[in-house]
Amino acid sequence: MAYLITFHWGWLAGGLLLGLAMGWIAVVQHGDGLSRANMQRAAALVVILLALAIARLVPGRWGYWLDLGLLMLGAYLVGCVCGSWLRDRFISRQAPIA
Amino acid sequence: MHGLLKWSRKWWPGLVPLAVLWLLAAWYSTVPMEQDLAASATAAVKSDVLDKTRIGVAGRDATFSADAFSEEGRRSAVTSVESVAGIRLVKDDTRLVAEAKPYVWSAERDVVRVTLGGNAPLPAIKARLLEAARAGLNGVEVVDRMTFARGAPPRFDAAVLLLIDQIARLKEGKIVLSDKSVSLSGMARELGGREAIFAAMRSLPEGFTIASNDIAAPPYVFQANKDPVGVTLTLTGNVPDNAVHAALAAAAQRKFFGEKVVDNLKASIGAPRGFAEAVTRALGALSRLSTGSLVVSDREVKLSGDALYDGAANQIRANLGNELPQGWTAKAEISVKPAAAPVDATVCQQLFTETMAKGKIQFDTASAAISADSAGLLDRLAEIALRCPTASIEVNGHTDSQGDDAANQLLSEKRAQAVVDFMVKAGLPPDRFKATGYGSTQPVSDNDTDEGKAKNRRIDFLVR
Numbered sequence: 001m002a003y004l005i006t007f008h009w010g011w012l013a014g015g016l017l018l019g020l021a022m023g024w025i026a027v028v029q030h031g032d033g034l035s036r037a038n039m040q041r042a043a044a045l046v047v048i049l050l051a052l053a054i055a056r057l058v059p060g061r062w063g064y065w066l067d068l069g070l071l072m073l074g075a076y077l078v079g080c081v082c083g084s085w086l087r088d089r090f091i092s093r094q095a096p097i098a
Numbered sequence: 099m100h101g102l103l104k105w106s107r108k109w110w111p112g113l114v115p116l117a118v119l120w121l122l123a124a125w126y127s128t129v130p131m132e133q134d135l136a137a138s139a140t141a142a143v144k145s146d147v148l149d150k151t152r153i154g155v156a157g158r159d160a161t162f163s164a165d166a167f168s169e170e171g172r173r174s175a176v177t178s179v180e181s182v183a184g185i186r187l188v189k190d191d192t193r194l195v196a197e198a199k200p201y202v203w204s205a206e207r208d209v210v211r212v213t214l215g216g217n218a219p220l221p222a223i224k225a226r227l228l229e230a231a232r233a234g235l236n237g238v239e240v241v242d243r244m245t246f247a248r249g250a251p252p253r254f255d256a257a258v259l260l261l262i263d264q265i266a267r268l269k270e271g272k273i274v275l276s277d278k279s280v281s282l283s284g285m286a287r288e289l290g291g292r293e294a295i296f297a298a299m300r301s302l303p304e305g306f307t308i309a310s311n312d313i314a315a316p317p318y319v320f321q322a323n324k325d326p327v328g329v330t331l332t333l334t335g336n337v338p339d340n341a342v343h344a345a346l347a348a349a350a351q352r353k354f355f356g357e358k359v360v361d362n363l364k365a366s367i368g369a370p371r372g373f374a375e376a377v378t379r380a381l382g383a384l385s386r387l388s389t390g391s392l393v394v395s396d397r398e399v400k401l402s403g404d405a406l407y408d409g410a411a412n413q414i415r416a417n418l419g420n421e422l423p424q425g426w427t428a429k430a431e432i433s434v435k436p437a438a439a440p441v442d443a444t445v446c447q448q449l450f451t452e453t454m455a456k457g458k459i460q461f462d463t464a465s466a467a468i469s470a471d472s473a474g475l476l477d478r479l480a481e482i483a484l485r486c487p488t489a490s491i492e493v494n495g496h497t498d499s500q501g502d503d504a505a506n507q508l509l510s511e512k513r514a515q516a517v518v519d520f521m522v523k524a525g526l527p528p529d530r531f532k533a534t535g536y537g538s539t540q541p542v543s544d545n546d547t548d549e550g551k552a553k554n555r556r557i558d559f560l561v562r
Contacts, residue, residue, distance in 0.1 A: 003184030007131055011123035015116055022112030026105045033107025042110070056187060063186065064131075064157030065124045072123065076116050077109075084105040 004071055015072040019079020026080065027087040046073070128157070131184070135160065138182045146175040149195065149221060149246050158184060163191035167220055167248065198247035203258055205231070205265045206272040207284065211239040212265055216275075217247035223255045230259050234266045251278050253303040264298055267291040269316060279309035286315050289336060289366040315368050320377055320394040322350075322384055324357065324403065331357040335394075338369035349378050352471040353385035355457030370397045372423030379421040380428075383414050385474030388435040399428045404435040406481040409525040438485055446486035447561040453478050459517060459557045464501075466512035468520065476517070479559070480524040492532045492560040493517045498551035499538040511535025517557055 005012060026033075034042070049070060052058055058066050132155040139153045139160055148171070151164040162179045166172030172192050180188045203216035212235055218224035224244055231240045251257075254275075261273045261280065268291070271284010280302065286292040292315045299308055320335040331354045337343040343363055350359045373394075380399045384392045390403015401418060405411035411432045419428040441449070459476065460469035468476065483491060495514030497506040514533035522528045543550035 007134070007184070008123060008127060011119065011127065014119050018112055018116055018119065019109075022109050023105065026108035029108045031108070033104075034110055035107075039107060059187075060156035060159050061128060062157070063159065064128065065120075067158070067186075068123060068127075069120050072116060072120050076112060080106070080109045080112065081102065084102065084109075088101060088105075 001071075004067060008068065008071070011068075012072060012075045015075035016079040019076035019081075020083040020086075021079075022076070023080035023083025023085070024087045025083075027084050046070075131158075132156065135182065135184050139179045139185065142178040142182050143175050146178060147171055147220060147222075148175055148192075153179065155185075158186035159189065160185050160187070161189040161191060164193075165195045165246065166192055167195050167246070169194065195246045195248050197249040199249060200277045201247065201249050201251060201254070202277075203244070203254075203261075203275045204272060205262060207238075207265050207268050207270050209270065211241050213241040213243055214262075215243040216245075217250065218244040219246070219248065219250035219254060221246070226255065227258055227262060230262050231265070234263055236266075251305070253305075256303045257306050260298060260301060260303075264295045267295055268313070271313065275306075276309070278306045280306060281310045281312075282308070283310070283312040284314070286313055289316060289318060289368045291315070293367070317395040318366070318368050318370055318373070320363075320373075320392075322381060322392040324354070324384055324387060324390050326389045329357050330360050332360040332362065334362045335364075336366040336369065337363045338367065338373060339365055342369075342374045345374060346377055346381070349471070350381055352460075353382055353474055355475055370426075372397075372426060376422050376426050379470075380418070382470050382473055383418050383421075383430070386410055386414055386477045387432070390432075397426045399426060400431075401428070402431040403433075405432050406435055406477045407437070407484055407524065408434055409523065410477050410480070438481070440487065441485050443486055443489040443561045446482060446489050447559075449482045449485070450479065450491075450559040450561060453482065454557075454559065461513055461516070464509070466509065466516045468516050476520050477524075479517075480521055480526065483521055483526050483530070484524075486561065487530075490530055490532065490562045491521075492534060492562065493521075494558040494560065495533070495535045496540055496542075496554060496556050496558070497538050498554040499541070499545040500551060503537055507535055507537035509535070510537050514557060 049066060053063070053066050053070055056063065135158065136153050136155045139155070139162070143151060143164070147167050149165040154161040160179055162176065164175060166175060172194060176188065176190050176192060179185065198217045201217055203218070204214070206213045206215065212231060214227065214231060218227065224246070227244070228240060228242055257275060261275060264282070265273060267287055268284045269287040271282070274281045280299070282295065286295065292313045295313055296311065299311070318336055320337070321333070323332045325332065331350055333346070333350060337346060343365060346363070347359065347361055376399060377394055380392050380394060380401060383401055384390055384403070386405060387403035388406055390401065393400045399418065399422060401414070405414055411434050414432050415430045418430045422428055453475070457475040460472045461467060462469060493514045495510035497510045511533065512535070514535050518528070518531040518533040521531055538545070538554065541554045542556070543553040545551055545554060
């Protein structure tokens with residue numbers, strides 16, 4: 001993990017920034033987004049992929065690409081959480097007052 | 099928390115560019131990362147003693163194949179690769195180097211190269227053996243055909259280093275070490291090399307034995323070349339010791355009265371029995387040739403060249419083998435020199451005088467038996483006589499004043515007759531010769547000194 005983060009920090013930073021941007025937008029975006037069922041399916045897919053990665057069941061390059069994808073997804077989600085939280089805390093809540 | 103869940107439903111559109119980013123990352127980083135991991139893994143096993151090491155990396159999974167020299171070494175190497183940061187899985191294709199039974203090592207030398215083959219226990223030992231071979235063989239190509247195997251006997255390297263030293267002493271041959279027994283075959287490079295190898299084998303480490311030792315000595319060669327153009331006799335090759343060397347050089351001086359003797363002989367051990375006698379006789383035969391070469395190799399004498407006339411050629415062919423010591427063989431390839439142009443009696447006399455000025459017919463002490471050393475001189479005299487077929491030749495014998503006059507008279511007559519007999523045997527008609535003895539009545543020098551007496555003991559030729 002440490003090696004992957006060290007070797008791919010640029011790509012992970014890209015994922016994180018993308019997540020920040022997406023999280024920032026998501027707070028004020030209109031519409032309902034994914035349905036609860038689709039969210040569950042997506043979560044289940046991620047869990048399955050995580051299980052495969054942790055169990056090291058996918059060999060060679062495919063295994064590496066899975067690890068990389070999950071790591072980038074993790075960075076993206078962290079970015080999304082941070083982006084949404086920041087927007088909500090510092091901008092969205094202050095807007096009505098202004 | 100509720101807000102986060104609500105927002106998270108709207109995060110999915112970012113997954114599309116994330117997927118693109120992931121594809122780009124996979125495209126650009128896979129190969130560099132694999133190379134980085136392979137380099138790290140190779141560095142990790144550098145200190146391990148392995149052979150045929152190969153590390154392949156696909157993604158973060160490494161395939162590690164190598165031949166290890168012990169189970170501990172094999173495990174240690176696999177652990178080293180597993181502990182490289184970034185490696186996820188290691189496919190262990192390592193194995194132990196095969197164990198050889200019997201444990202065989204060999205060194206073979208031919209004309210141009212030395213080939214080291216068989217088994218070696220460790221890379222460091224193999225490298226040391228190659229280095230020793232290259233240093234000891236000084237310029238000779240060394241080919242490495244050794245393969246690694248476990249099961250070498252204790253002190254294997256010490257024994258093999260000793261054997262590599264012996265390969266340098268061989269001209270060609272093979273040394274094989276099988277477990278602890280050594281087999282040697284081939285031919286030593288120099289005379290004395292075989293004995294040196296025998297002596298060195300006593301220094302083999304304890305427990306090592308000689309199974310067979312078939313090292314042959316190189317032929318013991320003596321050569322003599324008679325060059326009529328340079329008027330030289332060149333002696334090359336080996337003689338057993340300084341005494342024989344001096345004796346052969348003296349014999350050459352006596353037998354080759356007109357030639358300058360160039361002595362390039364060197365003392366070497368290993369001469370066959372009867373060497374000095376055989377070479378002396380063979381030199382006598384060579385002295386009778388106009389041009390020729392003598393090669394004595396071990397117990398074989400090869401004489402080739404041109405005799406001065408038919409009779410001499412026949413005598414040399416017939417006698418050479420008989421004159422040699424028992425066990426020696428002779429091969430004479432004698433042709434006859436083209437006959438020189440006939441000359442008249444005056445020129446004939448001049449030729450006799452010139453030849454007799456260079457050499458002297460020698461007889462055994464107080465005897466009429468012609469010394470074997472004078473065969474070459476007599477052949478030249480016979481050749482001269484053949485060039486003037488119409489001339490009569492008086493052969494006159496003289497003695498010094500030592501001893502009884504009557505005895506000297508008789509001796510001088512017999513010696514003159516012996517020379518005539520030689521001429522007749524050479525194929526000249528007896529009626530052309532007249533043998534006369536003068537005893538000590540016609541001295542050419544004083545009889546008070548040994549030198550003067552030697553001058554007075556002579557044979558004169560008078561052509562009419």
